[in-house]
Structures are given as C-alpha cells and as structure tokens.
Amino acid sequence: MDVRQRHNGKRVVFSESxxxxxxxxxxxxxxxxxxxxxxxADINGYPIxxxxxxxxxxxSTLTALAAGSFSATLEMAHGLGxxxxxxxxxxxxxxxxxxxxxxxxDYLMIVLFDKSVALGIIRxxxxxxxxxxxxxxxxxxxxxxxxxxxxxxxxxxxxxxELDRTFGLNRS
Numbered sequence: 001m002d003v004r005q006r007h008n009g010k011r012v013v014f015s016e017s018x019x020x021x022x023x024x025x026x027x028x029x030x031x032x033x034x035x036x037x038x039x040x041a042d043i044n045g046y047p048i049x050x051x052x053x054x055x056x057x058x059x060s061t062l063t064a065l066a067a068g069s070f071s072a073t074l075e076m077a078h079g080l081g082x083x084x085x086x087x088x089x090x091x092x093x094x095x096x097x098x099x100x101x102x103x104x105x106d107y108l109m110i111v112l113f114d115k116s117v118a119l120g121i122i123r124x125x126x127x128x129x130x131x132x133x134x135x136x137x138x139x140x141x142x143x144x145x146x147x148x149x150x151x152x153x154x155x156x157x158x159x160x161x162e163l164d165r166t167f168g169l170n171r172s
Contacts, residue, residue: 014048035052036114038110039059042107088102098111
C-alpha cells in the first residue's frame, strides 16, 4: 500500500490492487496506441506508474519537467481568463512527440510517441484512459474518506469509553 499527499493536504491511498489497475490501464493504452512510453505521475512530478521504453530517459526528470509545464500553462490559462488549467498539452519534436494530459486536479499523464503514430489516435486513447483513471481516483477518494470517517467515529467512541473508565463514569 502506498499513500500520496495531494496538493490540497488530503491523502489518497494506492493499494497494490490500485497500482495493478493503473499499470494494466497503461499496458492496454500502450498496446492500443503504439506509443513508446506512458507515465502516470502526481501533479508535483512524482512518477507513480509507467510502462514502455525508458531507455535513455530519466523518468523523474521527465515527470518533474511535465509538472512544471502544467504549472506554467495554468498561469497562461488564468492570464487568458480560463477558470481551470488546460487539460491537454502537445509538444511536437523532430523525431518524438509528447502529449501531456491532466488527470483530475492532482495527477498527470505523459505519453511519448514517434512520428509514425497519428496524433488523433493518441488524443482519443489518452482521453479514454484519463477518464478511466479519473473514475479509479474518485473511487479511491470515496473509499479513503469512508475509511477515515469510520476510523474517526471508532476512535472517538473508544476514547470516550476509555476516559469514562479512567474517571469512573458510567455511560448510559
């Protein structure tokens, strides 16, 4: 199990099954899109899961720079009067292209693909996987919030009982 701090201070718990689901989504995406690399990272640039060809790449550097790119475009969006950040960013190179996608408010996806892969396919399949990841993250947040509420209630009850015992009070 892994716990990640979200930028708003709330924590999201990634269980082993969550990681397996994310890796499975990435694997399926790579198979269908023919992209060479797909990375799922938090908005601060910390890589969570990835698949594909990583030769010659430093994943943590790439994710940190992608996170910086999203931060810069957030400011551009605000300067243009947009209420939210841009959801997708495309970088075209001489040999490779990068397609960056915002996943929820706290995560991003980086897709590396070469010139032989059509941008339209990447856009379509990236949209699909980001929606699937959004659903998974929403489910994780709901489960995490429910668990926290249950633990808070259970802790409060146990603490109350222990204090009552300590001070000799009877609960009726």
